[in-house]
Amino acid sequence: MRACRSTGGGALLLVFCLVGVACATAAEPGPCWPQFHGPKRDNISTETGLLDQWPDEGPPLIWTASGLGHGFSTVSIAGGRIYTAGDVEHDTVVTALSLDGTIAWQASNGKAWTGSQPGSRGTPTLDGDRLYHENPHGDVVCLDARNGRRLWGLNVLERFRSENITWALAESLLIDGDRVICRPGGPEVSFVALDKRTGDVVWTAPSTGDLAGYS
Numbered sequence: 001m002r003a004c005r006s007t008g009g010g011a012l013l014l015v016f017c018l019v020g021v022a023c024a025t026a027a028e029p030g031p032c033w034p035q036f037h038g039p040k041r042d043n044i045s046t047e048t049g050l051l052d053q054w055p056d057e058g059p060p061l062i063w064t065a066s067g068l069g070h071g072f073s074t075v076s077i078a079g080g081r082i083y084t085a086g087d088v089e090h091d092t093v094v095t096a097l098s099l100d101g102t103i104a105w106q107a108s109n110g111k112a113w114t115g116s117q118p119g120s121r122g123t124p125t126l127d128g129d130r131l132y133h134e135n136p137h138g139d140v141v142c143l144d145a146r147n148g149r150r151l152w153g154l155n156v157l158e159r160f161r162s163e164n165i166t167w168a169l170a171e172s173l174l175i176d177g178d179r180v181i182c183r184p185g186g187p188e189v190s191f192v193a194l195d196k197r198t199g200d201v202v203w204t205a206p207s208t209g210d211l212a213g214y215s
Contacts, residue, residue: 031099034078034126036172063101069093071120072170078126079145085120085133087112092120092135096148107148110139110155113168121170127196132180136168140182142199152199160204162186162211170214178202185212 037043069086076083081104082097091108098104113119113136125132131145138157143150157164162184174181179193179202191205 031077034076035175036074036076036123036125041174065097065101065103067103067106068095069120070118073120074123076124076126079129081145083124083126083131083145085109085122085124085135087114087119092137092139094124094131094133094141094143094148096131096145105148107143107150109133109141109153110135110137113137115168117167121168123172125173125175127175130196132173132175132196134169134171134173134182136170137164138162138169138184140173140180140194140199142180142196154194154199156182156184156192157186159201160184160186160189160192162188165211165214167214169212171212183212185210 032039033045035041038045067088068084069088071086071092073085080099082099083094084097085092085094087093088106090112092110092112093106093108095106096104113121121136122134126145129145130151131143132140133143134140134156138155139153140156141150141153156162157169163186165185171182175196176193178196180196180199181191181193183191185207187207187209189204189206190208190210193202193204194200195202
């Protein structure tokens with residue numbers, strides 16, 4: 001494991017570049033941590049040969065990157081790139097970096113969250129050559145992971161007549177087969193499944209009377 005540190009928008013982000021982690025797609029080259037908490041969402045890495053104890057001065061600094069914005073998103077790694085999200089001025093911005101810290105592309109996903117505890121929330125989810133992300137206001141977007149081109153998008157709070165929560169939506173989208181799973185909550189639905197290719201609604205689960213949560 002090599003530690004890389006990046007800074008942007010006044011925020012400090014520690015990035016651990018995982019080497020040798022088994023990827024969800026066997027043919028995908030390089031390190032792979034394609035979603036929040038890893039390939040199986042269990043936060044377990046199969047990495048071996050790690051240090052039993054960090055040196056007093058910390059791990060060696062490999063590179064730094066700036067311009068990533070401010071927020072609480074962690075990183076996803078797939079296809080030889082690192083992906084994260086942060087608030088850059090008035091926008092929630094998804095960033096793709098090469099493994100050497102060079103920014104490959106940046107794409108906006110709606111407004112930045114400027115309420116209590118401002119900053120981005122959800123971590124991008126990678127599935128093949130597509131990236132899925134939900135911003136704090138409920139904007140769900142599918143981007144081409146190679147260049148950041150927008151393929152489809154919708155606002156799940158508006159679509160399902162729900163409302164935001166105190167510290168805003170903090171969901172990292174889940175891919176299940178051909179579906180994108182998210183939880184807008186509210187008076188009409190609890191969970192919804194969207195077609196990952198088009199964004200069309202596949203199914204909805206009845207409302208439990210609650211808004212979305214943070215887990």
